[in-house]
Amino acid sequence: xxxxxxxxxxxxxxxxxxxxxxxxxxxxxxxxxxxxxxxxxxxxxxxxxxxxxxxxxxxxxxxxxxxxxxxxxxxxxxxxxxxxxxxxxxxxxxxxxxxxxxxxxxxxxxxxxxxxxxxxxxxxxxxxxxxxxxxxxxxxxxxxxxxxxxxxxxxxxxxxxxxxxxxxxxxxxxxxxxxxxxxxxxxxxxxxxxxxxxxxxxxxxxxxxxxxxxxxxxxxxxxxxxxxxxxxxxxxxxxxxxxxxxxxxxxxxxxxxxxxxxxxxxxxxxxxxxxxxxxxxxxxxxxxxxxxxxxxxxxxxxxxxxxxxxxxxxxxxxxxxxxxxxxxxxxxxxxxxxxxxxxxxxxxxxxxxxxxxxxxxxxxxxxxxxxxxxxxxxxxxxxxx
Ligand code: HEC
Ligand code: HEC
Numbered sequence: 001x002x003x004x005x006x007x008x009x010x011x012x013x014x015x016x017x018x019x020x021x022x023x024x025x026x027x028x029x030x031x032x033x034x035x036x037x038x039x040x041x042x043x044x045x046x047x048x049x050x051x052x053x054x055x056x057x058x059x060x061x062x063x064x065x066x067x068x069x070x071x072x073x074x075x076x077x078x079x080x081x082x083x084x085x086x087x088x089x090x091x092x093x094x095x096x097x098x099x100x101x102x103x104x105x106x107x108x109x110x111x112x113x114x115x116x117x118x119x120x121x122x123x124x125x126x127x128x129x130x131x132x133x134x135x136x137x138x139x140x141x142x143x144x145x146x147x148x149x150x151x152x153x154x155x156x157x158x159x160x161x162x163x164x165x166x167x168x169x170x171x172x173x174x175x176x177x178x179x180x181x182x183x184x185x186x187x188x189x190x191x192x193x194x195x196x197x198x199x200x201x202x203x204x205x206x207x208x209x210x211x212x213x214x215x216x217x218x219x220x221x222x223x224x225x226x227x228x229x230x231x232x233x234x235x236x237x238x239x240x241x242x243x244x245x246x247x248x249x250x251x252x253x254x255x256x257x258x259x260x261x262x263x264x265x266x267x268x269x270x271x272x273x274x275x276x277x278x279x280x281x282x283x284x285x286x287x288x289x290x291x292x293x294x295x296x297x298x299x300x301x302x303x304x305x306x307x308x309x310x311x312x313x314x315x316x317x318x319x320x321x322x323x324x325x326x327x328x329x330x331x332x333x334x335x336x337x338x339x340x341x342x343x344x345x346x347x348x349x350x351x352x353x354x355x356x357x358x359x360x361x362x363x364x365x366x367x368x369x370x371x372x373x374x375x376x377x378x379x380x381x382x383x384x385x
Contacts, residue, residue, distance in 0.1 A: 026152070026171065029134060029217040031119030034112060038104070047123040059100040065124040073278045076117045081105040122219050125382060126173070128181055132209025134217050140207055141214050144199070153218040163195045171220040173382050184212045225281040225366065228340045230378065231333045232281075233354065233365040234272070236294035236347050237265055261296040272383055273301035282340030287311060287332070289346045298345045305345075308332075313347040326353045330373040337369065355380070 035043075044050040047064040054061035068076060071088075078084040082103020086096065104113065141153070148157040153170035160166055168175040176184075185208050191198030199208070225232070261269070276283060288298040289311040298305035310328040317325070329350060336342045351359050355377055359365050366378040 026218045026220055027115040027118035028122040028219050029138065029214065030112075031115035031117070031122075032130075032134065032217060034108065034116050035119050038107070039116070046129070047120065057100075061101075064120055068120050068124050073114075073117055075278075076120065077110065077113055080113050080116060081108070081110070118220075119217075122217065126177065126216060126219065128177070128216055130213040130216060131181060132206065132211070132213040134210060134213040136207060137210035137212070137214030140203065140211055144202070145211070148195070153215065165193065165195055167196065170215050171218045172380070173219045175380070176215060176219075177382070181209075181212050184215060185209065188212070225276075225341060226279070228282050228284075229336075229338060229369070230341045231336055231367040231369060231375065232276075232341050232343045233351060233359070233367065234343065234345045235351060235359050235361065235363075236289055236291065236345050237261075237268075237297055237361075238293070238348075261293055261300065265293070265297065266300050269297045269300035273303070275383060276302075283343055284338040284340035286343045286345070288344070289313065289350075291347075294345050294347075298343070302343060311344065311346040311350065313349055314353070315347065315349040325350065327373070329354070330375070333367055333375045334369050334371060334373040 040051055042049075042051040042054040042059070042061040043064055044054075044061070049061040049063045051061060071079070075088045078088050079097055079101070083105050085103070088097065108116070141149070142151065146153075146157055148159045148163070149167055149170060150156040150160075155167045155169045170176055185205075187196065188203070188208050188211060189198065189200045203211070283302060286298050286302045286305050287308050288294045288305045290307040290309060291312060294311075295305055295307060308328075310325040310332075312325070314322045314325050329344075329346070333342075333344070333354070348359070351365065354367070355365055359380060362383050363380050364383060365380050367375045368378050369375050
């Protein structure tokens, strides 16, 4: 009898474990559920502030998609919980947050508020709307897709090793953002390449819309970086002035020129630094190109910057010097190890040698060192600027 209860208990445990795996959904997905049940009534379905209750009460529920861009996660935590709200420095030019915005600290745990923040970040950065029911989407994705696309949607499903062809990481907005809802739906209905099956006969349009919305909510940017040990590559800003003056400026390594970082550039750099800090991304060291603009950007963003000659632009360099710079950079990345992360600020040409993709303004590249001059690309992620 005892044996029976014990094995029953272990079966139950297995079932709970299995359903826990299901419950490990992305923060934005979890946050959306809370948003729909508690916030939508004032802030509206798309966060623009036109919810039915706000209209009825005649209160001005902010357009969250605009205001929260300039707020750190820590500030949002205070605003939403209500605790310490009065101390939130107001960067967007609005006054204090009034009590028309309820305080949620007795309703939600901090973890739940973090998921709400993840959803608000999604609303304010994604250009795609959710046209289907993501909860239905999640069910179907776990049932039919996770075997290849992974339970978390990171493209590392158990079958993938057998196929030898990796689908894109659905948690990485830099990969999914450029694909429209229609194109995602088309890949699902009609299949793609040799290994992605067509689901036309199994899923209807509504179900596919649900899956597409679920894929959108897999959006995750910062989670991994909190663990440290990664290399974060940022692109140095460039001057918009004509080429000649850019060239002369780049040669001025004393950084005495009047045309250094602009006011706007500085504000953006500070905001970039804050985004890493407010999400608890530990930074061990910042290496930067010796060019003034790069150095000053790194300094404004992270409050520290060590220059390295091999991070100077390889554009227009003789081939052998270019190669030497690239080798040094690869060795630096591959051999990095640390409790925190290493930040590298360098130029487009140098970055192109590291990744097959281009790093657009407002994005950063994350690499994982694996020793000597070897590293793996984790992904390209989006900043909130
Ligand atoms: C009863 C209506 C109401 C509900 C419900 C509500 N809010 Fe608000 N919220 C407001 C109003 C009104 C403001 C603007 C307050 C001000 O600026 O004085 C606001 C402001 C905010 C802000 C600050 C915007 C900014 O950056 O200035 C955030 C963030 C926010 N709400 C998030 C939420 C979240 C998350 C929920 C759900 C858990 C929620 N709100 C539910 C009415 C509401
Ligand atoms: C047998 C493995 C397998 C299954 C099951 C599978 N996929 Fe894929 N899927 C792939 C592969 C491999 C690719 C990459 C194809 C290519 O780029 O040639 C892909 C590509 C895609 C794409 C195009 C963008 C991308 O990620 O590269 C979408 C969207 C997609 N799959 C969604 C789904 C959905 C939704 C399901 C479940 C209904 C599903 N897939 C089931 C293997 C699979």
